[in-house]
Amino acid sequence: MKQAIFSISGILGVDRLFAYLNRNRPVVLVFHGVTAEKPGHFCNHEGMHLYRPIFERLMEFIANRYHPVSLSSIVDWLEGRAVLPSRAVAVTFDDGYRNVLTEAAPVLARLDIPATLFVATDFVFRREALWPDRITSALYLTKQKQLSLDTNGGAENVPLRDEGERIAAEHRLRSLLKNVPDDERRTMLEEIVASLGVDDVEATSAWPDHAPITPEELPRLFEHGVDVGSHTCTHAIVSRMREPQMEFELAESRRLIERATGRPCTLFSYPNGSPADFNARTRDAVIKAGYRGAVTTIKSEVAAMQDRFEIPRCTLTHNHITLSEFAAEVSGLPRFLRRAKARVTGGPALPRGGSWQLDGDWV
Numbered sequence: 028m029k030q031a032i033f034s035i036s037g038i039l040g041v042d043r044l045f046a047y048l049n050r051n052r053p054v055v056l057v058f059h060g061v062t063a064e065k066p067g068h069f070c071n072h073e074g075m076h077l078y079r080p081i082f083e084r085l086m087e088f089i090a091n092r093y094h095p096v097s098l099s100s101i102v103d104w105l106e107g108r109a110v111l112p113s114r115a116v117a118v119t120f121d122d123g124y125r126n127v128l129t130e131a132a133p134v135l136a137r138l139d140i141p142a143t144l145f146v147a148t149d150f151v152f153r154r155e156a157l158w159p160d161r162i163t164s165a166l167y168l169t170k171q172k173q174l175s176l177d178t179n180g181g182a183e184n185v186p187l188r189d190e191g192e193r194i195a196a197e198h199r200l201r202s203l204l205k206n207v208p209d210d211e212r213r214t215m216l217e218e219i220v221a222s223l224g225v226d227d228v229e230a231t232s233a234w235p236d237h238a239p240i241t242p243e244e245l246p247r248l249f250e251h252g253v254d255v256g257s258h259t260c261t262h263a264i265v266s267r268m269r270e271p272q273m274e275f276e277l278a279e280s281r282r283l284i285e286r287a288t289g290r291p292c293t294l295f296s297y298p299n300g301s302p303a304d305f306n307a308r309t310r311d312a313v314i315k316a317g318y319r320g321a322v323t324t325i326k327s328e329v330a331a332m333q334d335r336f337e338i339p340r341c342t343l344t345h346n347h348i349t350l351s352e353f354a355a356e357v358s359g360l361p362r363f364l365r366r367a368k369a370r371v372t373g374g375p376a377l378p379r380g381g382s383w384q385l386d387g388d389w390v
């Protein structure tokens with residue numbers, strides 16, 4: 028239904044009208060990875076990693092219809108130190124997957140589109156798999172037909188007999204682990220992986236596109252016009268960190284990136300990035316750590332008065348995306364419709380998660 032609306036809006040030129048109306052409000056896009064592998068692998072069932080030909084089509088659209096700019100030039104604009112072209116769009120990637128260098132960067136360089144890669148430094152520098160990827164890999168590899176979970180609500184048996192049940196189990200485990208404190212999450216994760224009977228070394232290589240970029244490869248990103256920012260060390264949610272951990276992760280991730288690249292690291296991306304994941308306290312810490320700007324996953328265009336430490340970003344990355352859906356998203360049309368609906372129904376214009384984020388709400 029939504030796709031039909033957007034393809035009709037494309038035919039009628041409504042997205043062009045919205046792109047024009049929003050021409051002075053830049054848009055920041057967030058992606059995670061780009062893969063050479065056709066969609067269909069269990070480990071990429073949500074399409075977090077876009078199939079390269081699809082990514083290439085979306086980027087060609089941006090190069091033809093918009094003005095690609097770097098995220099740091101949007102920060103300069105918010106600081107009042109620079110002007111931006113109309114219809115400015117910035118491209119960003121979260122987490123630090125290696126395929127951003129091997130698959131995305133050549134496309135971006137060919138089209139002259141600058142980008143920023145935000146890396147979680149434990150993932151890149153210590154090769155520690157991101158915890159949602161570990162769950163996915165373990166569910167992909169396990170021979171078990173069910174998983175016994177011990178939760179606060181009591182014992183729970185999660186069936187794992189087919190792909191549908193494994194995907195449901197993945198959602199269940201992610202939401203369970205996302206809502207527990209960091210150290211508890213680590214313990215639970217180890218228990219889950221162990222009870223699924225999966226060898227950890229095997230799990231980290233279950234899907235090659237889950238591999239992180241190496242520290243030695245980070246400087247090569249600059250050759251393709253890709254800047255490097257911080258996404259913390261552990262990918263833990265900053266608003267839930269205590270002061271010492273928060274200060275350490277903001278400073279240490281920055282230090283490691285600067286040492287590896289030889290360039291200043293001035294941009295930060297909040298893990299998860301929804302309204303509950305940052306606040307005045309985290310904003311102060313980000314400033315104190317020396318960053319010049321920070322991005323969230325609040326889905327909106329960037330207004331001239333926007334706080335540069337809470338820059339919104341739009342995400343619509345899955346392998347079923349159509350060009351008309353993407354065109355509508357970048358133009359601001361769906362956000363206008365949501366705001367209009369909220370005015371009529373009295374509901375929130377920006378829901379606190381779910382429909383406006385990626386399918387798996389993991390960013």
Ligand SMILES: [Zn+2]
Nearest residue numbers: 121122298390
């Ligand atoms: Zn992330």
